[in-house]
Amino acid sequence: xxxxxxxxxxxxxxxxxxVKIECRSLxxxxxxxxxxxxxxxxxxxLMATSNEGSKATYExxxxxxxFLINHASxxxxxxxxxxxxxxxxxxxxxxxxxxxAGEYEQYFGPGTRLTVT
Amino acid sequence: GQNIDQPTxxxxxxxxxxxxxxxxxxxxxxxxxxxxxxxxxxxxFLSYNVLDGLEEKGRFSSFLSRSKGYxxxxxxxxxxxxxxxxxxxxxxxxxxxxxxxxxxLIIKP
Numbered sequence: 001x002x003x004x005x006x007x008x009x010x011x012x013x014x015x016x017x018x019v020k021i022e023c024r025s026l027x028x029x030x031x032x033x034x035x036x037x038x039x040x041x042x043x044x045x046l047m048a049t050s051n052e053g054s055k056a057t058y059e060x061x062x063x064x065x066x067f068l069i070n071h072a073s074x075x076x077x078x079x080x081x082x083x084x085x086x087x088x089x090x091x092x093x094x095x096x097x098x099x100x101a102g103e104y105e106q107y108f109g110p111g112t113r114l115t116v117t
Numbered sequence: 118g119q120n121i122d123q124p125t126x127x128x129x130x131x132x133x134x135x136x137x138x139x140x141x142x143x144x145x146x147x148x149x150x151x152x153x154x155x156x157x158x159x160x161x162f163l164s165y166n167v168l169d170g171l172e173e174k175g176r177f178s179s180f181l182s183r184s185k186g187y188x189x190x191x192x193x194x195x196x197x198x199x200x201x202x203x204x205x206x207x208x209x210x211x212x213x214x215x216x217x218x219x220x221x222l223i224i225k226p
Contacts, residue, residue, distance in 0.1 A: 034214075043202075043204070043216060043217070043218040043219045044160070044204070044216050044219075046216070049213070091157070093159050093160075104147060104148055104150075104165070104208045104212060104214075105150065105162060105165060106214060107162075108159040108160050108161070109159060110158070110159050111157075111158065111159045113157075
């Protein structure tokens with residue numbers, strides 16, 4: 001099956017700093033990538049959808065200036081949490097889909113656990 | 118609005134069978150996924166149904182009835198490692214995945 005990687009797998013940062021998370025599709029071209037956030041014991045919450053070469057579409061309530069998404073190529077998307085605060089501590093998961101290949105399935109990365117102190 | 122309902126939590130015994138139900142109301146339908154998610158890990162794909170009927174894959178089976186807006190995931194010969202959350206997700210008319218809140222399955226010896 002298709003493989004999606006995320007880096008880093010975990011990160012601890014100080015309040016006020018910015019953190020960049022990378023999501024890569026390793027063996028397929030991801031026309032669409034999704035970023036999710038998951039708080040403990042809660043379900044996945046979609047933050048934004050990004051298509052290669054265009055601006056991301058953010059879900060209601062997600063600050064686009066705080067969570068910067070760049071989908072610069074068909075195999076790489078990045079999420080930058082700017083001016084992180086303790087309430088941003090969460091499990092961030094990306095997924096990728098190759099819709100042009102008729103793939104509706106989303107392939108998930110392993111997730112990045114962010115802790116803001 | 119779009120809505121997907123599944124039980125919050127279920128408990129079953131090792132070696133037994135459990136059925137996790139999912140009902141949905143979405144704008145359009147282009148298939149239904151079941152994912153498994155262990156605590157602290159990303160979801161992993163279990164099944165995809167787009168036509169009515171039962172799809173069997175080893176110990177796991179998934180059923181779909183489009184006319185009823187209903188699906189279930191059937192897990193047989195339960196093992197302790199099956200303790201996880203099971204997520205139901207529907208592909209809507211815009212090819213977006215609409216997620217259920219997940220069912221936490223607890224397996225007891």
